[in-house]
Every structure is written in C-alpha cells, then in structure tokens.
Amino acid sequence: MNLEQKYADILNTVTNIQQAAQSTTLARKHQELGxxxxxxxxxxxxxxxxxxxxxxxxxxVSRQGFTTWVMQALLxxxxxxxxxxxxxxxxxxxCAPPPNGPNMQSYxxxxxxxxxxxxxxxxxxxxxxACVTICSWTDLSPDAAHLVFAxxxxxxxxxxGDGGSWxxxxxxxxxxxxxxxxxxxxxxxxxxxxxxxQINVGGGTVGATITEKVIERHQAFLARRDTTxxxxxxxxxxxxxxxxxWVQFRGQRSGDPCKDAEKLLTATLQSDL
Numbered sequence: 678m679n680l681e682q683k684y685a686d687i688l689n690t691v692t693n694i695q696q697a698a699q700s701t702t703l704a705r706k707h708q709e710l711g712x713x714x715x716x717x718x719x720x721x722x723x724x725x726x727x728x729x730x731x732x733x734x735x736x737x738v739s740r741q742g743f744t745t746w747v748m749q750a751l752l753x754x755x756x757x758x759x760x761x762x763x764x765x766x767x768x769x770x771x772c773a774p775p776p777n778g779p780n781m782q783s784y785x786x787x788x789x790x791x792x793x794x795x796x797x798x799x800x801x802x803x804x805x806x807a808c809v810t811i812c813s814w815t816d817l818s819p820d821a822a823h824l825v826f827a828x829x830x831x832x833x834x835x836x837x838g839d840g841g842s843w844x845x846x847x848x849x850x851x852x853x854x855x856x857x858x859x860x861x862x863x864x865x866x867x868x869x870x871x872x873x874x875q876i877n878v879g880g881g882t883v884g885a886t887i888t889e890k891v892i893e894r895h896q897a898f899l900a901r902r903d904t905t906x907x908x909x910x911x912x913x914x915x916x917x918x919x920x921x922x923w924v925q926f927r928g929q930r931s932g933d934p935c936k937d938a939e940k941l942l943t944a945t946l947q948s949d950l
Contacts, residue, residue, distance in 0.1 A: 731837065733835065733842055734835045734837065734842075736842065737835035737841075737842040737843040737844075738835065738843070740843050740844060740845055741833075741843040741854075741856070744824075744845065744856065745856055745858070745868070748824075748825060748856065748858075749868045749869055749870075752825070752869075752871065753870060753871055753872065755794060755795060756792050756793065756794060756795065756817075756871055757792070757793065757794075757795050757796075757871055757872045757873070757874050758790070758791070758792050758862075758863070758865075758871045758872065758873045758874070759789070759790070759791060759792070759793050759873075759874050759875075759876065760790045760873060760874070760875045760876070761774070761788065761789050761790070761875075761876045761877075761878065762787070762788045762876070762877045762878065763787055763788070763877050763878040764787045764788065764789065764812060764878045765786075765787030770809070770810045770812075770878055771809065771810070771811045771812070772787070772799075772810070772811075772812040772813075772878045773812065773813050773814065774787070774789055774814060775789070775791070775793060775814040775815070775816045776816060777789075778791075778816070778817075778822060778826075779822055779823070779826035779827055779859060780792045780793070780816075780817050780822050780825075780826050780859075782859075782863045787878075790863075792817070792826075792862060792863075792871065793814060793815065793816065793817060794815050794816075794817065796814070796815050798812050798813060798814045798815070798876075799811065799812040799876065799878065800812075810878060812878055820846075823846075823853070823855055824846055824853070824855050824856060825855070825856055825858050825859075825862065826855070826857075826858065826859045826862070827855035827857065828855070828857045828859075829843075829854070829855055829856070829857040830854065830855070832854075833854035833855070875887055875889075875898060877900070877910075877912070886900070886901045886902070887899070887900055888900075888901070888935075892911070892913055892939060892942055892943055892946060893913075893943055893946040893947060895913040895914060895915060895946055896913065896914055897911065897912060897913035897914075897942065898911075898912055898913075899911050899912075899935045899938065899939060900912070901934070901935050906925055906926050906927045906928055906929055907925070907926040907929055907931060907932050907933075907934050908923070908924065908925035908926070908934055909923075909924055909925075909933075909934035909935035909937075909938045910922065910923045910924075910938060911935065911938035911939045911941065911942040912942075913942060913946065915946060920942060920945055920946065921942075922938045922941040922942045922945070923938065924937045924938040924941070
C-alpha cells in the first residue's frame, strides 16, 4: 500500500471514530439523564470531590496514544529497517553509511542496523571485466527521528501536580515530546512492524533476491543474483563468526546455484570445523 492510500485510510478511520464517539456520547447522555439513581450516586461523589475527572491526565494519555497509533499505521509505508554489513570502501565497493543517530540500533565497522526511509541505496556500474558497487544512504529527517526514537522527557510524562503533560510536537521545536519507541520499533513489537532489508554490500547481495531460512538449526539466508550469470550465496551465523558459500554459473542464467550453495553450507555446518 502506498503512502497516499495509507494516509487516506487513516483519515477515514479518524472520521469514523469521531462519528462513533458523537453517536455514543449522545446515546449515553440520554441513558444517564434517565437513570436518577445513577445521577444521585455520581452527584454525591462529584460534589464531595471524591470522584474528579483528571482532564490534564486524560488529554496527555489520549494525545500520546493517538500519535502512536498514527505512526504505527503510517510508517510501514515510508520506512524500513535495514541490516547492513560490509558498508566500507573496498576493492570494487564504494559505500557511504548514513550518520549514526537515535534511529540506529547498532553502528560501526562498516556494519549497521537501523531504520531509514524506503530506498534502493546501492547500484552497480559494470564494465567489460568487472562491476563496481556504489551505495549511498538517505537518512531520516531530524524531526521525524526525534518524534519516534527520542526517550520521553520528564516534562512530557504526566504526574499529578507537577504540570507535566504529553503535547503534540511542532516541527522544528527543540525538545518537543516524543514517543520513545526505539526498543519496540527495532524489535518489531508493541504494535510496530517494519519490513526488514538485509544487505551485505561486500558479499554479493546487492540487487539480490534474499530468502531467509534455517539450515542445520542456524539462522541463514540465500542471496540469488544473476548480474553476470546465475549466482547465489548461502550465509549463516556460526559460533562467533559467519559462514558463507558462493556459487556462480558463469555465462548462463539458468540452473539453481542456491541449491548447490545450500548443500555446501549444510556440509560445512555438519562438520566439526
């Protein structure tokens, strides 16, 4: 679903919620006005100030909850989670990683895991004898990164008597209220769900079709790419490192190199190495 469709769905849902709330409020008003026993009990509690509506607390929770819902519905259309390895300058590879920031779960050594706008960051320029991989990344806007990832400030956490309240952030306003959703968003939990893109810049997976699977009880993935012939890599985490096999049928685009790469990786994982 594209951004325009998702935005239209959000507006439609908000409109339906408003209409339902108006209808429900009117119906409950008539019901409560006709229940004299209820009015008497509630009137005594309110009159004695035992039962008081905390409007500031209600508004704080409502604003934060509504913003979270909108972001959870909207962001999967415009953001992805990227797990990138080998993003450094090597032979036949030029890669400029995005800057480190609150939207990065891990960062360093040419590897990073983080949330970025949807994009195809890498391309290949091929000559007669070799191809060069070039990668450049577009980062999140500072306002968007702050809203979603920054920890919730004390002033944005409601506590009776201290005046704190979650308010809608204004673009460009330093230190505005945020959602503090970094941990949940990185783990795709708590209602957050982004697509994960796994890219090994220096390992031949740029422009490849990635298939995640389990091989010999190890989390692994196959990367099929047919740039200069049918080719596939099979990669798995093992111990403190990574095992990978690359199979390529030069000069032909038919056949299944992933099957052979997986067989080689399986045999390696079954060995005592």
